[in-house]
Structures are given as C-alpha cells and as structure tokens.
Amino acid sequence: MTHVDLIVIGAGAAGLSVASGAAQMGARVVLIEAGEMGGDCLNHGCVPSKALIAAAATAQVMRDAGRFGIAPVVPQVDFAAVMDHVADVIAGIAPHDSQERFEGLGVRVIRGWARFTGPQSVEVNGETLHARRIVIATGSRPFVPPVPGLADAGYLANETIFSLRTCPSHLLVLGGGPIGVELAQAFRRLGAEVTLIQSGSILAREDPEAVEVVRTALIGDGVTLREGVHVDEAGRDGDRVWLRIGADRIEGSHLLVATGRRAATDGLGLDAAGITGDGKCIVTDRRLRTANRRVFAVGDIVAGAPSFTHVAGYHAGVVIRQTMLGLPARADHTKIPRVTYVAPELAHIGLTEDEARKAHGDVRVIRQPYADIDRARTDRAEAGFLKLVLHRGRPVGVTIVGKEAGELIAPWVVALASRTRLSVLSGLVLPYPTLSDLGKRAAGAYFSDKLFGNPWVERAVRLIQRVLP
Known part of the structure; x- marks a missing residue:
C-alpha cells in the first residue's frame, strides 16, 4: 500500500x-x-x-x-x-x-x-x-508562555498531570481558561490547596454574568483566585515551585501550566x-x-x-x-457549542450578549433563573441561569450556567442550527419536574411579555368573550 x-x-x-x-x-x-x-x-x-x-x-x-x-x-x-x-x-x-x-x-x-x-x-x-x-x-x-525561569522551575501540563500518584499539597494553576478552571476545582475538591493565576478574567470569552456564578463557586470551594495579574518570573527552591507576581511570591508544591494550545x-x-x-x-x-x-x-x-x-x-x-463522495461541504464554526465542566457547568452556543449587540445592535435578552425551576429547588441547585439572546424574535445565542448546563444546551444547538421558532420550544410538553423546563420557560417568556399586560390583547379578549357562545 x-x-x-x-x-x-x-x-x-x-x-x-x-x-x-x-x-x-x-x-x-x-x-x-x-x-x-x-x-x-x-x-x-x-x-x-x-x-x-x-x-x-x-x-x-x-x-x-x-x-x-x-x-x-x-x-x-x-x-x-x-x-x-x-x-x-x-x-x-x-x-x-x-x-x-x-x-x-x-x-x-x-x-x-x-x-x-x-x-x-x-x-x-x-x-x-x-x-x-x-x-x-x-x-x-500545550502552549508554554515565555515566563523567565519557567522551564527550569518544572511544571505539569495536561499531558503529565494525570500521571500523578499523590495529591499535590498546594497546586499552582497558571491559566484561567476551561482546562485551568476545571482542574483547579477538581484538585481542590480532592484535597489540594489550589491557587489559580490568570492575567485577565477567568473564562474570558464567556458571558461575564455567567463567569461570576462560576467565580463564586470556585471561591466557595476554597480555590484562591489571582486574576488580572502578570507573572514576572518562576523558579524552584528544593521541592517548592514559586511564581513572582510584582512584589508577591506565591509558592506551591506543583505547578500546572494551562495557558492554551x-x-x-x-x-x-x-x-x-x-x-x-x-x-x-x-x-x-x-x-x-x-x-x-x-x-x-x-x-x-x-x-x-x-x-x-x-x-x-x-x-x-x-x-x-x-x-469519498465528491459532495460539496463546508465547515461552519458559528454554531458550535462549548461547555466548561466546572461546577456549576457553563455552556454556550452562538453569540454572547456583548457579541450580539456588536453584530446586530438591537437585541433582546431573556434571563431565566434556575431558582424558578422546581427540579432545581428539589436538587438544591438554584445557582445559575439561562440567558437567551434574540434578534428579531429568533435566538442568536444561548448561555447556560448551572447544574447539567452541558446537557441542557442540546435543544438550543438544534434550535440555532435549524432556525427553530420559539413557539415550537415554548409549546413543548416536557415531563415534570425536570431541569429541561429552564429552556421552555425562557422561550415562553418571549411570548408572555407580548400577551400578558398588553392593552390590545386585553381588548381583544374582552371582545371575544362577548361574542363567544
């Protein structure tokens, strides 16, 4: 061959x-x-x-x-x-x-x-x-940033961290993207002290409101966040690795570099x-x-x-x-979903609110809290929300932060790919109680604002009531 x-x-x-x-x-x-x-x-x-x-x-x-x-x-x-x-x-x-x-x-x-x-x-x-x-x-x-002393300090990347057999006593995580955030929380929950260092905001490409929910959860788990800082130097003293941030020096037992690919x-x-x-x-x-x-x-x-x-x-x-088939085909990356598997999960498809405003100017945003969903209450999972971004009545972006957000984004992947009308989503009959009601409630909110409290609708209803047998 x-x-x-x-x-x-x-x-x-x-x-x-x-x-x-x-x-x-x-x-x-x-x-x-x-x-x-x-x-x-x-x-x-x-x-x-x-x-x-x-x-x-x-x-x-x-x-x-x-x-x-x-x-x-x-x-x-x-x-x-x-x-x-x-x-x-x-x-x-x-x-x-x-x-x-x-x-x-x-x-x-x-x-x-x-x-x-x-x-x-x-x-x-x-x-x-x-x-x-x-x-x-x-x-x-993995991309390794050009931090002086980093190569000699010794560090882990995603290719080596899963070979550990003992839990780090203090894990320093350099990078606040999805990999850094996910592993920072996981190692903290498994017993390590964790400090996450990021030059800007964690999960910088995501909706800031959703990121704030994740940030609160990380801090609640005991992860120390150092955002908006620049690492000037790295080094090692015996079995301790350190990072210098301005006048501060942070020490740990292990360093994970998660600064991109x-x-x-x-x-x-x-x-x-x-x-x-x-x-x-x-x-x-x-x-x-x-x-x-x-x-x-x-x-x-x-x-x-x-x-x-x-x-x-x-x-x-x-x-x-x-x-193989000689058929025309093109890649379209505009409707690719993504999920950060932190707790609570953060899922997104399409445009964020900021991106939609820049692209379309006139957009409508519907925010549906988990706390309004009965299943979220039974599971004590009230933290989070779904944010639906609409342009001319059609969804152009959806962000979900909360329990099982990675699963709940699926119908919105279908909706954006097939240009499904919100009336279809709001008219679904879903089992009760499920977290899936989050999406249905968000879609229904678009019509609720048009129907309830609308004086023209009220007049039409009163007229219909007079003529109905």
Whole structure:
C-alpha cells in the first residue's frame, strides 16, 4: 500500500473519524501516528479530566450532604485510587481507538513520524507513500508562555498531570481558561490547596454574568483566585515551585501550566507540500482544504477552528463527504457549542450578549433563573441561569450556567442550527419536574411579555368573550 486513496496523519479524534469512515466506504487508507492512539482527548484531555472531575464531584457531595438533612462527612480521598479510576476509564475506551480495531477495518496503521516529501507524498520510517488525498490531523500541544525561569522551575501540563500518584499539597494553576478552571476545582475538591493565576478574567470569552456564578463557586470551594495579574518570573527552591507576581511570591508544591494550545505541525515539512500557515495553525478555506487542494487539515490545527473534540468529529464529516463522495461541504464554526465542566457547568452556543449587540445592535435578552425551576429547588441547585439572546424574535445565542448546563444546551444547538421558532420550544410538553423546563420557560417568556399586560390583547379578549357562545 504505497499508492493509496487517503493518508491520514494523526490518530486523534479527527484522524480516527476520517480513517474509519473512509475505510468503511471502501477506500484504501493509511493512518500514521507517532504517539498514542486516541490522541490528546482520550489520553490527556477530555476523558481523563472528566473522570477526575466525576471523582471530585463525588467527594463534594459528601461534604455538602447537610443540605439534604444527611450528616456531612469529610471524604477520605485515596488519590492513587482516584488515578486508577481515571486510568480504568481510559482503558475502557481505548479499544475503540486501538490499532487493532482500525487494522480490522482495513486501515494500514503505521507508527512513526510523517513528513511531506511532495504535494501528494509522505515519508514515514524510511518508506515513501503516495495518495490521492492527504488529511493532516496532528492536533495541538500545550502552549508554554515565555515566563523567565519557567522551564527550569518544572511544571505539569495536561499531558503529565494525570500521571500523578499523590495529591499535590498546594497546586499552582497558571491559566484561567476551561482546562485551568476545571482542574483547579477538581484538585481542590480532592484535597489540594489550589491557587489559580490568570492575567485577565477567568473564562474570558464567556458571558461575564455567567463567569461570576462560576467565580463564586470556585471561591466557595476554597480555590484562591489571582486574576488580572502578570507573572514576572518562576523558579524552584528544593521541592517548592514559586511564581513572582510584582512584589508577591506565591509558592506551591506543583505547578500546572494551562495557558492554551498550539498546533502540532513541527517536522511535517509543510513547505514540501505547498502548505501555508499563520505561525500558529494551518490556513484552510471553508472546505478545510489547505493551499495544496489535495491536502486537508482538520481539528484544532486549523486556523480559527474551536479547539474541541466535537469540532474534530464535525471536520471529519466535512472531509469525508468531499473526498469519498465528491459532495460539496463546508465547515461552519458559528454554531458550535462549548461547555466548561466546572461546577456549576457553563455552556454556550452562538453569540454572547456583548457579541450580539456588536453584530446586530438591537437585541433582546431573556434571563431565566434556575431558582424558578422546581427540579432545581428539589436538587438544591438554584445557582445559575439561562440567558437567551434574540434578534428579531429568533435566538442568536444561548448561555447556560448551572447544574447539567452541558446537557441542557442540546435543544438550543438544534434550535440555532435549524432556525427553530420559539413557539415550537415554548409549546413543548416536557415531563415534570425536570431541569429541561429552564429552556421552555425562557422561550415562553418571549411570548408572555407580548400577551400578558398588553392593552390590545386585553381588548381583544374582552371582545371575544362577548361574542363567544
């Protein structure tokens, strides 16, 4: 198989989806991976972090049991056993992403570093392969800021933190994006003292009102937040790592760097294939084609693409339709949902309120608190709200912060993608009591303001009452 239909470089979420889809449609496929099958999501990202968060949430339930009339207890956390749980979850999913499974699908899997040698040729382990189409799906790596002394201080990233076997006594988290916030709360709930340092606001791209709910929860859990500060220097004294912020020096037992991601394209020889980048990512058109029209780029190496596993899967579908079926397909990133799995969760799709005002000027905002939902009250989960942003009566953005926000955003993903009318959402018959009533209430509020207290409606009703038999 030196001349094939498709070469896929990278066996993460995007690459695996492309390779499996193409192979099952009858294409001759080569999949090249130098690291672990499953990529960052399975081994160092979504899967281990959510498994760790689940363990931390269980510990927190024990502390908070008093809210329900049950004696609270201080959980006895066996951190090594927690990490065994994380490893077990990874191991349970790994067979789906394994080399054996893909070879069973007819994919030739090569473990090694790929390098372009021409517009349609790739070299790996001394062998040159040629393909009609090539897909780059190499993913991203942690970005390490240029803080003096940071490299020598010793730090953890998402690729190494899940290898810990003992809980840090004091974890310093540099970076207040989703990864930093999620892991800061999880480690605090598992017993570590945690200080989170962020140059601006935590979760800066999210709705400020929603972020304030998360901020309050983090502080309530005991996370120390240092926002709006700049780290001038880092270093290590024996087994203690430190960060200098102006005149202050913060010390900890461990340091987690969670300051963003950068495309993993080093060593690919993109110039040999005529592929251009912007210094951070690969530039593509809306069809995900690079400057070399026979080479596609997918996932978080694509300039402007959100760095999520579900986007990687979406990109795979866009490429499969073109390369296997010859159908036109374009990527649209305007309606991609995102969730930060902190407690309470923060989910969003479309435009934030600020973005909508800048884009449309005239918008209407409906805010539906969790506290008005009976199921939220029974679960003692009143913190949070849904914010619905409308333009000309149609939703253009939804933010949910609260319990199970990541699940509650799903109908709004459908609504924005299909331009569903609010009357459909407000007219749904939902089981009682459920948190899903949050979305229905928000949609119904749009019509309530038009119907209730409207003098024209009142006159019409009085007239109808006179003529009705």
